Amino acid sequence: KHAGVSEGKYTKGLGQLNLAFTYPQEDVNSIALT
Structure with missing residues (x-):
């Protein structure tokens, strides 16, 4: 249990x-390429 969830x-x-x-x-594009 963490962060109230x-x-x-x-x-x-x-x-x-x-x-x-x-x-x-890093951005969304560089993460998607790896």
Whole structure:
């Protein structure tokens, strides 16, 4: 439980398995190309 959301919202409800962080200089286009 974090940020005021219920447990399992992202893993069970939305099916999210991973979380990634990018560098500030990356934009949507550069992320889509990798």
